[in-house]
Amino acid sequence: MKSVILGLFLIVMAGSGKVEAHAFLERADPAVGSAVQPSPSEVRVLFTEKIEPALSIVQVFDASGKEVDKRDVHLDRSKHALLHVSLRPLEVGNYKVVWRVVSVDTHVTNGSFNFRVVR
Secondary structure: OHHHHHHHHHHHHHHHHHHOOOOOEEEEEOOOOOEEOOOOOEEEEEEOOOEOHHHOEEEEEEOOOOEOEOOOOEEOOOOOOEEEEEEOOOOOEEEEEEEEEEEOOOOEEEEEEEEEEOO
16 A cells, blocks of 8 residues: 555656756856857757746846847747847957747746857
C-alpha cells in the first residue's frame, strides 16, 4: 500500500512541474554581457519554454534610452522558444535588451541584459 501511495505522489509531483513552468532566459545572441564586432543585425533570445509571440516583447535600447530595434519581434519558425528582433545598424556603445514573455502555459516572465558593440 505504501508503494502505491508513493507512486501516486511521484506521478502527481512530476506532472505538477509542467503546470508551474515559466519561460526563463536560456541564452541570447549577442550573449549576455558580451562585446561584439561588428554590429549584429538582430537579437535572438532563447527561452526555456515555448512562447506566445503575440503577447511577448523584446526591445533593444541604446545608452540614451532610444529604442534601436525595428519592432518586428517574431517567433522562430522551427524553435517556438526562440524570439528574434531585427536591429538598425548600431554604433559603438552599450545596449540593453529588455524582454517580457508569456509562455504557452500563460506564465509571464521578464528581464533584461546588456551587450556592447566594439571596434
